Amino acid sequence: MMAHDKLKSGGLLIKGGHVIDPAAKIDGPMDVLLHDGRVADIAPPNKVRGSADQTLNARGLVVAPGFIDLHVHLREPGQSYKETIASGTAAAAAGGFTSVCCMPNTSPVVDSVEWVTWIQQAQRGGVVNVFPIAAATQASKGAVLTDFRGLQRAGAVGVSDDGRPILNETTMRDTLRLAAEINLPVIQHAEDTRLTENCSMNESTTSFRLGLRGMRVAAEAAIVDRDVQLAQQFAGARLHVAHLSTADALKSVRRGKRSKAHVTCEVTPHHFTLTDADVGDYNTYCKMNPPLRSAADREALIVALADGTVDAIATDHAPHATHEKIIEFEKAMFGITGLETALGLAITRLHRESRIPLARIVELFTAGPARVVDLRGRGTLARGSHADVTIFDPKKRWTFEAAKSRSKSNNTPFDGWQLTGRVVATIVSGKIVYRSS
C-alpha cells in the first residue's frame, strides 16, 4: 500500500496515445503527464516536461478527459439492495466514467445538507468522483423548495425532483428564479404524470397490441415546452432537461437555445439505441421512464446528438433487484443499468452506424456534461485540470455480459450484445481505478 502511494505521488505518464479533448481542441497524438492529482503537462509525443515513476502505454488507444455521467441512481441512502455508492461507482469506473452526478430520489430523499454531505463522505467507498444532485423541493413533493444555497455550498451541483417532476408552474418558476440567483442548474424529469397514470410504455402500436396503457409524447413535450418558456423569463436561469426522448421535445429545446436561454439536455444510450418495438413480448428490461419511443423519435435524437442540440449522453443508470423486474410488466420497476454499456453503444450506434465523429462523441461524454453542471477543471485535459482520464480502444469488439457487471443489479436489455469500443483504463485524480483485463 505504501509503495503504491509513493508510486502515485511520483506521477503517471500516459504515452503514445491519441488524445481527443474537444474542450482544448486537441485531436492528435499526445503524451499526458499526471502529477499530484492534476494534469502536469500535455504535449506531442516525447515532448512532455517532467518525469513519472509509472508509465501507461496507450499506443493505438484514445486518451480522453474522464467521462462525466449527469444522471445515475446510486440508490444510497436507503436502497442498498439495488446498488451502493461503492458498487455503482465501480460500475462507473468500468464504463469509463470518472465523475457521476447522483439523483436524489433515494430513501429518504436527498433534500438536506446532511444527506448531500453524507453521500460525499470517503467511507461510502466511492471510487470515482460523486457529485450529488439535491432535491428541488422537500421530499420531492413539489410543495416547499429546499435550501438551494446551503445545498450548493455542501456540494450539490444541481437540483431536481427526478422521478417526480415539478408539475406546478408556480413552483417551477420559483425554482428556476431562485436557482438562477446562485447559478445552479435545475434538472427536470419532464413528464406530465397526470397523463401517464398506469402507463408502462410508449403509446404505440406495440402498446396497443400488448394491451398496455401507453404514455403519450405530449406528456414529455408539454412539460419541456413550458419549462423552456419559463427559463426564457429569468436572466441566468439554467434549465437542464433530463433523459429527453421525443422529437417534439427537441423542438422546444432548439427554440430555447436559439433564444439564448440557458437550456441544455441529455439523451440516454438506450433511447438512441432501442425503440418501443423492442419491448417485444413484455420484456421488462425494456421498461423505463421515459419509455423507449418510436423509430422516428430515435432518429431525431441521433440528429440532435450530432448537430449539438443535445449537450450530453447520460445513462440514467437505474439498478433494480431481480424481484422488481422479473414480475408482471405493469408492476415491474422502470429503469435499466447503463454505466458499463454507454461507451460501447455510443461508438457502435452513433459513430459506426450513424457516422458521428469520435470527437463529438467524446464531447458528449466530457466537455458537454461538464458545462451543464459547471464542473470546473473537468471534462478537459488542459494543463492544470483534474487528472481524470478515460482511455479506450475505439475498435475493440467485445461482448457485454450482465452477470459480470460491477453493479449490484443486472437489469439490462444489452446482456450478450456485441459492441465496438471498450474502456481500457479509467483514471481518477491520477490513480488508476479500472483496467480492463
Added chain:
Amino acid sequence: MTKTARGSLLDIEHLDTKEITGLLQLARRMNPLKPRPLLRGKRVLLLFYEASTRTRSSFEIAAKAMGAMTTLVLSSGSSIEKGESLLDTAYTLQAVGADVMVIRHPSAGAPLLMARHLKIPVINAGDGMHEHPSQALLDAYTILRHKKKLPGLQVAIVGDIYHSRVARSAIHLLSKFGARITLCGPPELLPEMATCLAPNLHITRTAEEAVRGADVVMVLRVQKERLAGLKIRLQDYIARYQMTTARIKLAKRDAMVMHPGPIIRGLEITWEVADCAQSAIVEEVANGVPVRMAILARALGKAR
C-alpha cells in the same frame, strides 16, 4: 422468447391457422354430455386473480367432463393476499402437482411470464387488456356452427375495443382466416392505432355503417372497471353505439348477434336484441365447454 411448455395457450397472435383449425376440429368431437375419461387423474389448477363467471365455470366443467380433478385458487383467501408474487404462487401450485395451469390475471402478459418459468402448460383465461384466446376460439366455433366459412365473412365489432382482450383475440383470429372486420366505437374506446393489430382492419365511428351488411355483429361491454379516469358520457354512448333492433335490421337477414358477456342490458345492447332470434349470446356460453375441453386435452397431450 424463453421456451414455454408444449400445449400452452397464451394468445391467438402467435398461433397459426393450422393450430386453430385443429383446436376447433377437436372441439367438435367433444361432447360435454358424454363424458370421456381422457384426462383421468390429471390435475387442472384454476388460478383466478380476477372475477369470472363464464370462463371459470366452463373450464371447470370442461375439465371434469374429461375426468380431471380441478382445484380453484382465488387471489382473495390465498397467500396472494399476503403478498406472494405471481411466480412464487406458480411454483407452489406446480409443486403441489398441477398438470396444467389456467390463469386469469389483471396484468397483461402475466400468463406468458408464468409459462416462461413453469414446466407445465399454461392456459390464458384472460390477461388484462391483452388477450382472451379461449373466448376467441369459442366465438369462431360458434360462428362456424351457423356460417360455412370464415374467409370473406363480414364482421362488425362494436364497443369498447381499447380495453377489450376479447376484441384483440377475436381480431387476430378472424383476420388470420380472412374475415373482413370493421371496428366501431368512439375514439376514446377505439384509437386509430387499433388498425395495426391485423391487416385490412377498418374503423368507423357510426354504428349504422359498421352493421350494414354484416354477417356477424359482435357487441362489447364498456369496461367501467378499466376506464382509469376516462370520462364516457353513457347517454351519448347509448345514443350512438347501443345495439338496437333498428340497427340490427341493417345487417344481413341471417346475421348473428354475439357478445362475450357479461352483458349490460340497456347500455351496449337492448333487452330485445340480446334475446332476439339471431342472438347467439347464450349459445356462445354453452360452446365454451367443448372448446375448453379441446384446449385442456391439447394442453395435456390428449388431442386425439
